[in-house]
Amino acid sequence: MKKLTVISGKGGTGKTTVTANLAALADNLILADCDVDAPNMHLLMKPKVIEAEVFKGAKVAVKDQLKCIECGLCKELCNFKAITSDFKVDEIRCEGCGLCVAKCPSDALKLELEETGDLYYSQTKFAPMVHAKLKIGAENSGKLVSQVKEKAESLAQQEEKELLLIDGSPGIGCPVIASINGVDSVLVVTEPTKSGLADLKRVLKTVKYFNLPAVVAINKYDLNQEISLEIESFCRQNQVKIVGKLPFSKVIVEAMQQGELVVESAPESKVTTAIKELWEKVSCDLKLKG
Ligand code: SF4
Ligand code: SF4
Structure with a gap:
């Protein structure tokens, strides 16, 4: 089984949307929502809870x-x-x-x-999913992230899944470290803004510290081509591969309004093609069979 964590240096880059669409394209996987401080994967994946357990942190x-x-x-x-x-x-x-x-x-x-929270094992239309909810004001989200990851890993092994796809937290704190620890690869989703580039540099430093391979996808790259070029140049200088450049697209929002993912509702769109290309590269790097 291969393990891939998707992270972003900051919130609002579209990390969860990208992860959900990759989950829809992948085969034989388990999805883990490790963004326990602000979970929103469930809004896209609409999980049906099969099991729930209390988390004591x-x-x-x-x-x-x-x-x-x-x-x-x-x-x-x-x-x-x-x-x-x-x-x-x-x-x-x-x-x-x-x-x-x-x-x-x-x-x-x-x-x-x-x-301090609840842990869930659910079914979605694309894949089983492990997710959690931290109680308001509760701390120790790093520990809850580790529990989500461990539970997802053990289920993936039991069910002989080929991939554990993890939606990590934004930032570089404890929850992020817990979500990248021991994975095969990290996909960083960034956006072409000054703060996006600064946060990308910080998060890549964290990933490097743990000696993990990282690749980058630039979301909404066409909103600021100049900074996108800066991101590409920075990645080139640091031998970090750019595996995707996703265009800004209103069809993503329209898909969400219909309660769907863009790869389902607009399979011929430019952005779906770019997400498919991104998945091709990521799955090829991970040497996934499917
Ligand atoms: S006031 Fe506090 S320290 Fe004193 S007996 Fe009660 S619990 Fe113990
Ligand atoms: S934080 Fe205060 S109340 Fe809590 S264990 Fe420490 S001394 Fe006791």
Whole structure:
């Protein structure tokens, strides 16, 4: 099984739309939505949930009211102002550092894993999909990304899938690192803007740090040909292959309005041809059979 993660240095490059269309073109795959902080793959793929499980990510201090002698030491010590004036734990503020637990004179506090999200295994019309939802304000999305990826990987192995296609998060933080760790290749979707180029440079540095092969697709390349050329030149200088240049196209939005992907609703369009060419190159680089 081959593993490909699609990422972008920033949000709004069309990464998820590109990933969904690649999923529609690929054969024998599992899709993993690792953009758990702002998941939107489900809007395009309309998954039917088959299994759901609770994700327990972060630790939080929990108090046994009966044991508390209200000495106030926990409130005094907490660096995160997570103990209220009546010595209750504010779960949103608590960082789970454990200091209050260690110092409480009456053993009234302990650390417990908190439910911070849900993990789903679903079916879509193109492929099975593993996805998740982090609760509002919950942290530890890197850990949830790892769980989504592990679950998808294990299902892909069980079902003898040829490809695990991962939609990663934007940026270069923990969730992105978790989504690229151990994959065969990374596809970076960028756009021809100054910030797009700056973010592409940052994200390629991160990918290089992990010694992973990366290729680049420029989405809406024709909206600013000058910066597209700058992106191409930067990639050439850094031996990073450009595997696709997708034109700006209103048919993508029209497809979404109809609840479809552009490769389905406009198979003859210019942008579909460009997405197909992109998939050809990516699948050829990954040496996929299909
Ligand atoms: S340190 Fe322990 S006993 Fe003191 S107020 Fe906090 S929970 Fe209660
Ligand atoms: S575990 Fe740390 S952050 Fe949470 S309440 Fe205790 S001292 Fe504060």
